Amino acid sequence: MKIKIILLAIFCLFLIIACAERKIYMPDGKETTGIVKKEEGNEIEKTKPSEEETSFTTSQMAELIKKLQEEIGDIHFDYDKYDVRQDDLPTLKKVASYLQKYPKLRVIIEGHCDERGTNEYNFALGQKRADSAKQYLITLGIISSRIDIISYGEEKPLCTEQNESCWQKNRRAHFVFIEEGK
Incomplete structure (x- = not known):
């Protein structure tokens, strides 16, 4: 019986987290909540890639x-x-700029957390962090099929000390560039 209650509590926690409203900052500096739809004027300047690129x-x-x-x-x-x-x-705009300039590039966004919280909670939070970065890139005109996300939760820390300075370094989204088709 205790296991069922614990599982139900965990399920409810994930449901609450999944339904939580989030802030997304638009390229014009305004913030919005919820799901963002691409609007006119929210794109970074597009240029046609040269043959060299x-x-x-x-x-x-x-x-x-x-x-x-x-x-x-x-x-x-x-x-x-x-x-x-x-x-x-500015970092996200730079990522979008490179993805537009080099059409054979893809990006994997890794979501990471500090060690506080349960493994399950941090995995879900890392996924949301990676997805927030992805959604912003989409508002800048990058098609979603060129962006993959993965959560590592607390499993791959940059810093292992137990203090706020170290924890801040671990609460991140990391960008891994790969060639299209790889």
Whole structure:
């Protein structure tokens, strides 16, 4: 009987989290809640990729991906939150710009959490963090099929000390660039 009550409580917790309203910051600096639909004027400037940008050799693509991995930093989240922060919008715009410039690129967004909370809760929170970043990229004109998300919850920390400074580093979304079709 106790197990059924615990499972029901966990299910209810996930249901509450899934139905929670979230803030999403739009490219014009306004914030909205809930699901965002792409509107006119919410795109970053699009340019048609040059032939040079679409005809990479394998080694050139590997170099580009290596460069992007070094250049694009993580975005971070407040404790127990999955709202994209204003100070992380330039990073997301840069990701979108590269994805538009190089049509053979894809991105995997990894959601991460600090160690506080249960494994299940942190897994769900990491998923929401990755999805928030994905939804913002979609509002910038990136098609969703070029963006994958995964949650690692608390399983891959950058920092293992037990203090707020360390925990802040672990509350993040990390971008992994890959070649289309890989």
